Amino acid sequence: CGVLGCNMGIYTQLGDPSVEEMSAGLHAILRVTVSLLHELSMLWEKNCEDVFQEFRLSCVHLRREQQVLDKVGEKAEAWRFLCKISGERPFLHNQCLEVVKILMQSDDWMAEFAAHPDLRVEDLPQGIRTDFKKRLESLSLDGGHGRAAPASLGKGQDTRVQPREPPKGFKLLAQRRPVPRAQVATFRPSNVSVVVQRCTSARVLIDERSEAWNGIGRGLLIYISFARGATETAAGRTAHFLLTAPLAVQSRQSCGEGSGFGFVDEGTAMPVSELCRKGHAVSLLVVPQNTLCCEIGEDNLSLDYEYVCPQAFAAVLYKTFVEALRSHSRTLVGQSHGAKLPRIECAAFHGRHCVDMISAGPCTHVFNF
Numbered sequence: 001c002g003v004l005g006c007n008m009g010i011y012t013q014l015g016d017p018s019v020e021e022m023s024a025g026l027h028a029i030l031r032v033t034v035s036l037l038h039e040l041s042m043l044w045e046k047n048c049e050d051v052f053q054e055f056r057l058s059c060v061h062l063r064r065e066q067q068v069l070d071k072v073g074e075k076a077e078a079w080r081f082l083c084k085i086s087g088e089r090p091f092l093h094n095q096c097l098e099v100v101k102i103l104m105q106s107d108d109w110m111a112e113f114a115a116h117p118d119l120r121v122e123d124l125p126q127g128i129r130t131d132f133k134k135r136l137e138s139l140s141l142d143g144g145h146g147r148a149a150p151a152s153l154g155k156g157q158d159t160r161v162q163p164r165e166p167p168k169g170f171k172l173l174a175q176r177r178p179v180p181r182a183q184v185a186t187f188r189p190s191n192v193s194v195v196v197q198r199c200t201s202a203r204v205l206i207d208e209r210s211e212a213w214n215g216i217g218r219g220l221l222i223y224i225s226f227a228r229g230a231t232e233t234a235a236g237r238t239a240h241f242l243l244t245a246p247l248a249v250q251s252r253q254s255c256g257e258g259s260g261f262g263f264v265d266e267g268t269a270m271p272v273s274e275l276c277r278k279g280h281a282v283s284l285l286v287v288p289q290n291t292l293c294c295e296i297g298e299d300n301l302s303l304d305y306e307y308v309c310p311q312a313f314a315a316v317l318y319k320t321f322v323e324a325l326r327s328h329s330r331t332l333v334g335q336s337h338g339a340k341l342p343r344i345e346c347a348a349f350h351g352r353h354c355v356d357m358i359s360a361g362p363c364t365h366v367f368n369f
Contacts, residue, residue, distance in 0.1 A: 023068045026058040034077040037084070049368070052085050052092065056099050063102045075112035076119065078103075083123035090191065090307045091227055091368065094295045096125045104128075104135050111139065191227035191309075192238045193292035194367045196220055196247055198360040202285045204347040205354035213356070214345050219283030220248060220272070221357055224321060225292035226309040232320045238369060239324035243273045243332055243342075247365060248282055250275060273332035277339050284325065286346040287353050288318050315349045322346045 032051055036044060055078070062068050086096040103109040113119050114136055121129050121136075203215025222242065226235070246269040272282050290311075295304040309317065325344050333339050347353050 019062075019065055019068060022058065022061045022065070023071075025054075026062060026068070026072060029054045029058055030072060030074050030078060033081045034074050037077060037081055048085055049089065049092070052081070052089075052095075055081070056095055059099050059102045063105075066106060069103070069106055070108045075109055076116050079109075079113050079116075079119050083119065086125050087123060090229055091193075091293060091295060093125050093127070093307065094298060094304065097128050097298065100124060100128050100132065104132060107139060110135060114139075191230040191293075191307075192234055192367075192369045193225045193227070194238060194242070194365075194369070195223040195289075195292065196242065196365045196367070197357065198248070198363040199285075200358040200360045202355065202357040204285065204287055204345075204356075205352075206348065208352075208354075214285075214347070215356075216283035216285045216343060216345055217281070218360065219285070219342070221355070222284060222286045223289040223292060224286065224318070225288070225290045226314045226317045227293040227307045228309055230309055230314075230317055232317060234369070235317045235321040236324040236328075239321050240328050241367075241369075243325065243328050244271045246270055248272050248275055250278075250280060272342055273329065276329070276333040276342050277336065279338040279340055281340055281343070283343040283345070286322055286325070286344070287355060288314070288347065288349050289353070290314065311350075318349045 029051065033055055036047060036051055059069070082096060082099060085092060121132050124132055197220065199216075199219060199221045201215065201217055202219075202221040203213040206212050206214045220242075224238070248271070249269050272284070275282050290305075290308050293305075293308045295307065296302075297304045308314075322344070329342050329344065333341055
């Protein structure tokens with residue numbers, strides 16, 4: 001079944017999960033992983049990060065249960081999944097390293113990697129390639145040139161993952177619901193991280209000496225960061241997404257006047273562009289924050305900024321993003337009677353950014369494109 005056509009359950013009980021439960025979870029996520037590799041690109045973009053995180057957690061939980069890891073089938077497909085997501089999601093580099101290091105301890109997993117010519121060491125995270133090659137050499141494997149299946153599987157043994165019923169006594173924790181297939185895949189940028197917060201008011205310090213601030217009333221405070229590999233096209237598409245996604249809400253004045261207190265939100269969330277076409281005043285304040293693209297270090301204590309975009313090019317991307325917000329706003333809102341363009345303010349890219357914000361909700365969205 002397709003990744004979105006089957007219901008995958010994750011089973012748990014109170015207390016620490018048993019080996020049986022963890023094994024069942026790994027088999028379940030492997031079935032989804034295999035299906036996802038052959039789905040439409042839009043479905044891959046939408047689901048691959050969630051599926052990887054579940055696969056990673058299963059491997060981490062079973063890192064000391066070598067026999068359980070050795071018994072699962074679809075090892076080659078799991079390697080293909082790791083190679084693909086490692087190349088397409090640089091910000092998951094350290095987490096991919098963690099999974100590869102666990103699987104490297106298994107002779108069966110290494111032999112399966114070597115048995116398939118399409119699996120290349122060069123497609124794995126850069127930080128593990130040298131050790132991975134040494135591990136292959138220690139097992140007399142050649143990294144994808146005709147290695148036979150692991151001896152522990154036995155000749156002719158079916159390695160496909162078979163459906164399993166949930167272990168008795170375990171409760172269904174989560175259920176994946178089918179997602180309708182889209183006829184046209186939406187575009188999604190790469191290597192851009194965004195945090196969006198609804199605010200009653202927000203301002204950013206633009207001159208410390210004169211204590212000059214630049215701010216907005218009700219609207220959205222947008223923090224944005226770029227990782228290595230981000231492009232100007234991606235910055236423009238991110239701007240389009242933020243204007244057309246249902247992130248803002250209509251507000252009405254409850255008492256008094258002004259754009260701060262005295263307003264209440266009502267109704268469901270709507271796109272900024274739609275509210276502006278209806279004549280509502282919406283403001284956006286953009287602030288660069290390169291820390292959004294940092295990674296957790298290999299020791300799980302430090303922070304790694306290796307994949308943050310170089311400052312010179314990040315400044316170009318930031319300018320492109322702000323200009324795209326303004327140009328897309330003009331296109332999306334139009335010039336119909338009563339329509340109002342959103343007010344768009346931004347902090348300077350360089351320098352220290354002090355932000356003063358009163359949240360509306362609070363309501364925060366985090367997007368990692």
